[in-house]
Amino acid sequence: MQKLTLLFALFILFSCQNPQNENQSKEETAIESSEENPRLARLQKSIDSLSTLNLERPKDIDILLERARKYVEIPNPAYAKSDVDAAFFLDSTRADVLLLRGEVYYISNRTRTSRDMWERCAALFPESKDCRLRMSELYLAIGDLEAALKHVNEVLNLEPKHANAIFMKGVVVRDLYADTTLAMQYFQRAIDLKDGQYIEALDMMGVMLAHRKDPQAIQYFKNALKINPNRADLYHKIGLSYTYEEDYNAALEAYEKSLQLNRRNDEVYFNIGFIHITLKNYDLAIDNFNKALEIREMGVKALYGRGFAYEMRGDVLNARKDYQSCLGMFPDYKPAQIGLERVNRMIEGEDVDWDNQ
Template sequence: MHKFIEYRHFALILLVFMVFVGCKKKGEDPNQAQKTGNAKLDQLNARIEKSPKNADLYYARAEQYFELEGYDEAIADLNKAISIDSSKVDYYHLLADAYMDYFKSFKALKTLETAVMRFPRRIPTLLKLSEFQMILQMHKESMKSIDQVLQIDPQNAEAFFMFGMNFKEMGDTARAINSFQTAVENDPELVDAWINLGQLHAALGNAIAGRYFETATRIDPKNIEALHARGYYQQSIGDLKGSLATFRKINRIDPKYAEGYFNAGLLLMDMDSIPSAYEKFDAAIKASPVHIQAYFYRGVAAEILGKKQQAKADYEQALKLAPDYTKAKEGLERVR
């Protein structure tokens, strides 16, 4: 449930960059998903033509459109599925996700409110509603939804986790820590709660933060969010070698995770290993061709290495993606 939350908090800067440069192209071409020649879509189109009143087929096609970021088509299919069979809660959940990812947050919220009215004691739906309310900074409403969960299941760890997220967003660190602590007491395997405990204690300068990050990575050794949080913490306390090892581990697990390469590059820059840093920024760009900061820092590394033309090209590319990027402007002036 809360991976959605963690992504938006954990990679906020990158997400802003992606939205700024139009990486997802939401809304630019509502028929784009139909032009892919996707085999699964072709099969579903044929099946729907034969069985036009089968709600599950519309839901299955909506899932495909959602994956392809064809949000108009996904929303249309989900509304069709609900009109045929309004008893399937998964239809509402995916419709809410499609609206949210399509920047139609009001409709996303209303969809989940409708779902809760239809399924008032379904805990995953109440938690999802509280999550969306929190994202939209409706903290009072979010906590009311959590209270409904606890009336049904007083020991629900996810509910206490959501309390923690709300308090964290509201700046109430003490109550956030207490909530996350209760969450892990009720579910010791709740990795995201351990991560948040580590982050909050790290912000307070408490050495115990390291134990929380270690616990998170011990519970799930391949959890990218947990490893990233641990690597960032290690960097913050000056353990550059430990942090570098953690980010390298991340990219062994997920070779396409651009932030792992990028953070490793920054660490190598701090360690004066410029050629290796250049390679890491290069890998980050290959993993994410719209990673603005990776272009900038690859430009910095190239400039230090005397590769003026490469530096110039990287600064120019960073400015194409973010025209107001002051550091890139300054870098371009230097190499000119």
């Protein structure tokens, strides 16, 4: 048991993050797009109607902006850019034009134009909170936390109970000062101001509490699911929280609900595999790691997990093969280095000092 405890500690340590540059599954992206088809069909129908109106009234800025918003949702940033540029040409002093043009350029990774649009908006409309909040988000994204704090404080000076600004300040405080306790106070305040109907803040509170291994995290995730019960990622996070608590039956139930909403998440299969290793169900563990690898062929965590399950099952040759494959992709991956050294000693007939693994 001590052998397993020590190895699982190492396994958990490295299971929380993938090595850098691990490729995202192409299949996952494709499936997500397929699942969006009904929504995309509705958006396209709206765009077609707006295009008909645009032919009749080509200089109607409201039509151009509404169609641009639909293109953002699809997303089709190139077409959205065309519409917001046309709107900006017709009137460069409207707040909604400046806000949306900044947004479109932001998602196109042209943040300098976004900044210019939102700064112009803030200058023309001193009471505009939206312009300043978007500036805060932009500076947070590019890592200028002092500027992000300045702009979010400007919003709060205009409206002290602005829930979105309070949430944003929590994010900035967390990153700028590494003060998670104060950040969580801001998140909770934002939740309270929206009477509990603030899914982003509920999710954030759940994540931060989960990092502290606080069982209250589960309730925050569940409250978020009451707002949107189709969030596979929230069930995944609930499963992780139950795993931390070693309530494996509840964790497996949550993971299965996540998979019902999205069967192409390799991380869920990986976490199920981890539980089955803990329960010594090595065949089930291998099966789930295989499913993870079907989705992400370069999934080094799942490859390591499968190798570990093979090792625990006594199949050291397959274990060695998986550890070697891990190191072929990521030579510095420490768990695989240790695992390969261990199984090589076993193959050579040497005793392994498990307490020092």
